Amino acid sequence: MKKQLSIKDIAKLSNVSTATVSRVLNDNGRFSEETRKKVLDVVKEFGYSTNSVAKTLREQKSHTIGMIVPDISNEFFSSLITQIESYFFDKGISTIICNTNKDAEKEKAYLKSLDSKLVDGLICISGQEEIDETQLSRDIPIVCIDRKPKVASNIAIVGSDHSEGGYKATRFLLDKGCKRILLLTKDNNTTSSNDRIAGYKKALKDANLKLESELIIHASSSSLSKFEIAQKSIEEVLNRGLVFDGVFATNDWLAYGAVQTLKKNHISIPDEVKVVGFDDDSISKYTSPSITTIHQETNEIAERAADILYQLMTKPDTTLNNHDIKVSTRLIERETT
Structure with missing residues (x-):
């Protein structure tokens, strides 16, 4: 069994500084492609993995979003979830999906749990008329889909017209x-x-x-x-x-x-x-x-909601010109008319 390396070990084997190893692993800062390859080759050979808990506490970022969903068996909601999860996965961001069954107390508990996990943002398809923001200890970006909950803070709402x-x-x-x-x-x-x-x-x-x-x-x-x-x-x-x-x-x-x-x-x-x-x-x-x-244009709703949340997460100073985005619908004629 291969021994778990420290950053110091990787630096020594790659013949670079520990600061350079840190920059490569976090994909942050300046380093050459040759240096990146040397470091990642060592990482791959020895199976190094970062301590994500320590990193989250240190940065106050978890590279994770939460999704509140009232009914995961609903075809419209499940389609949205699938597309949004895929969008964030491609960006290296994990998704925690919470199915509330339209239960207000369950929704409150999930909000509190997601907050404690330091999620970087929330997609909220609430089953309630009001999101209980008191469960959140931090000011994080929230994008609501298909619902207009009564909330005090500035949030984006994306849904069908x-x-x-x-x-x-x-x-x-x-x-x-x-x-x-x-x-x-x-x-x-x-x-x-x-x-x-x-x-x-x-x-x-x-x-x-x-x-x-x-x-x-x-x-x-x-x-x-x-x-x-x-x-x-x-x-x-x-x-x-x-x-x-x-x-x-x-x-x-x-x-x-x-x-x-x-x-x-x-x-x-x-x-x-x-x-x-x-x-x-x-x-x-x-x-x-x-x-x-x-x-309902599910693809467009999912993409626009995910885009807005990612923008708010990565550029906190972003000002949204439109907080209530309505996506047009279309009629499909079949045999009942």
């Missing part, structure tokens, strides 16, 4: 001839869902159509999945005899539940009722009929 997406979905149904569009959403919505609802309302207003409260369905259940609460809600609506010719669901799983319940009740889609979802999850593409939906 949900209001625009809701407007596009509703406008499309109107252009297809729908007059009475049912809005299907969850109870206790996040800001992103509320923005989608605002887009729905604006589209109706622009079309000079009255907003009917009976057509806005807030599906609520603590024990059922989105798919199941959508089924239950549409069944209740049909039993009440409510007349509608279009459905805008604020996510694809709600849309899928609506489609399956309408089919079960022998209501023809899209002839009698047209349906549009939101998110462009895989379910919207592969179910039958496939679901018209609003696509």
